[in-house]
Amino acid sequence: MSFATTERRGTGRLKGLLAPLGVAAAAGAVFAVVGAVDPNEPGHYPTCPFLWLTGLYCPGCGTLRTIHALAHLDPVAALGLNPLAVAMIPFLLFWWGRWVVRAWQGKPRRMTLAHPAWLWAFIGVVMVYWIVRNLPFGAFLAP
Structure with a gap:
């Protein structure tokens, strides 16, 4: 393997990492x-259109406050605001990590x-969560 081939492969790896690193940024x-x-x-963020129109919570309601709580290292408050969003974080990190590895390997x-x-x-799961968080017995899932 020549130096030029190795250099192109390294450049290709860096180019392949641009998209996942851009998503991370x-x-x-x-x-x-x-x-x-x-x-x-x-006044800082718009109201959820689904909540505004129906008075019901969508699956994403509370996610901004969840992110804010996580940014301030308060996972208990984050779980109370949107447990589905918190539960999705490990899956999103896994998929992103898999993307980085594949990009680094040049696949x-x-x-x-x-x-x-x-x-x-x-x-x-999202549909059931959406319905249950709007029922009386699922009030603990409401933000």
């Missing part, structure tokens, strides 16, 4: 902004995030 920026600008104070991007059965199961 964007996520870090969102985390920093939401950590600095308190969503508990009115092509996978066109599927996960097996379709897992995606349908996730959609089912």
Whole structure:
């Protein structure tokens, strides 16, 4: 293997890492902004359109306050605001880490995030969560 081949391979690795590192930078920026600008104070962020129209919580309601709580190292408050968002963090980190490893190894991007059965199961969990958090016995899931 020549030096030129090794140099191209290294450059290809860095190019392949641009997208996952860009996603990490964007996520870090969102985390920093939401950590600095308190969503508990009115007027900083728009109201959830689903909550505004129906008076019911969507699966994402409370996520900004969850991110704010996590930025301030308060995982208990974060769990109380949106436990589904907190539970998703390890999965998102796993998928992002897998993306970084594949990019570093020079493997092509996978066109599927996960097996379709897992995606349908996730959609089912989100739907059940959405319904239960709006029922009287699921009030503990409301933000």
